[in-house]
Amino acid sequence: MKQIDSSLQFLRNPPVHVHATERMPLPHECWAFGSRRARALQGSGYVRKTLSAWACFGLAICLVLARGEGLRTGEARIDVTPEQPVVLAGYASRTNLSEGVHDRLSARVVAFEQDGRRLVLVSLDNLGFYNDTSGPLRQAILEACAIQPSELFLCAIHTHSAPLLTLDTARGHPNNVAYTKALGGKLAQGVREALARLVPAELGVGSGSSPVGVNRREVAQGVDGKTKVVLGRNPSRITDREVEVLKVVNPGGTEPAVLLFAYGTHSTSLGPGNYQVSGDIHGLAAQFLEKYFGGDLVAPEFAGASGDIDPWVRVLPGFRTGRGWVPETVLMGTLLAEEVARVAEGIHTSATNCPIRTAWKTLALPARPKGEAASSDDTTASMTITVARLGGIAFVGLGGEVFNELGKAIKLSSPFHPTLVLTHCNGAAGYVPTRPSYSEGGYEVQSSSFAPGGGEQLVEEAVRMLKELQ
Ligand SMILES: [Zn+2]
Secondary structure (H helix, E strand, C coil): CHHHHHHHCCCCCCCEEEEEECCCCCCCCCCCCCCHHHHHHHCCHHHHHCCCHHHHCCCCCCCCCCCCCCCEEEEEEEECCCCCCCEECCCCCCCCECCCECCCCEEEEEEEEECCEEEEEEEECCCCCCCCCHHHHHHHHHHHHCCCHHHEEEEECCECCCECCCCCCCCCCHHHHHHHHHHHHHHHHHHHHHHHCCEECEEEEEEEECCCEEECEEEEECCCCCEEEEECCCCCCCCCCEEEEEEEECCCCCCCCEEEEEECCCECCECCCCCCECCHHHHHHHHHHHHHHCCCCECCEEECCCCCEEECCCCECCCCCHHHCCCHHHHHHHHHHHHHHHHHHCCCCCECCCCEEEEEEEEEEEECCCCCCCCHHHHEEEEEEEEEEECCEEEEEECCEECHHHHHHHHHHCCCCCEEEEECECCCCCEECCCCHHHHCCHHHHHCCECCCHHHHHHHHHHHHHHHCC
16 A cells, blocks of 8 residues: 555646536534444444444444434436346456346435435446446436536446447447337436435445455466466455445434445356356345345445455356356355345444535546557547435445556545445446556556556545545
């Protein structure tokens, strides 16, 4: 972390294009370092077992303050499983259409509202908004639901077993184009339903740890005898294993209405050999929670900073179900969900006054040179960043695949604890490696659009935007 922090000191004010930045007078502070929940946890084994930084500061939840109408939340889950065979996204080698559905895909929505301001978080069981699909899908929601651009976090979980999104009728498969066109309406429907269900709510947050993800930048020896970085497992490299959980309970209720969680791993336990539709690890974890808690629970799942993180068991040929075997993908999804459930069951919800503030920008970060033919326009590459404050909790949505150390740097430098970093959000700008990774090479570095230092600028800008929400 020291390396990142010190490099940030030399990076000042990257050029930005401002889309919309909402500002409002500073609200009453609603930190709760001394909250009943935090004090209770400090004396329990829970905190001792949790190594996350923000748990060490105590849970930052809102105090009940006699001001305004208080927080209201609404949630919805919309089925987005393809009805027709489609091209699955994530592997260029996989050109056949999908063959059946292992588990159904969903878009999960949680909407927050207070004092006339809204925050809408959407998790979509999909790879991401490639082929310039983020703009049209966001627009479908914004137009239908009358929310501000900065109030919408449209995020994908990066499963590699969901339809490739495209609106390109010339190059995309007709079934994929039809799926993507219909998706805009479904997402808008989900957000509309969530907003229509807004009711008073209490929030609480917690943190755990899961071993499902591992740093995938394995150092191997090439045939020429030189070392190189390949996609594999590298347990000696940094892996952010934190599982962040936000729980919503409606007053008078005993069961959670929403369990939102963020965890940093690619959802790639199924590889290019799999042709069945699936939410992979994140999607299966959400499905486990919704079955386990039952009722109308919605469990929006988010991929944390995981550009260099893969599941411990990765790129399988498919669901191995022979002789009663529970496939590894289901096991790992369940393992992640078990930790979310354990954390959730220990969360006491007490926050009912959580002022909302949001902002978003498209950063112009330094681009990697693309050869002699590159025009001056190619000197920068864009990345969308969305930030929100929900009382003492913050969300950072990044429109790309960010290395886990960069996400961790944002969480640790943020003035809000917890800060949840959600990736594949409102854009799809590809990999964002750390500066030292460039000299090592590897798949993520070779395919990145950003020059060394771009990731560190991203961290600095995210923290600056978070501080402006204070
Ligand atoms: Zn990826």
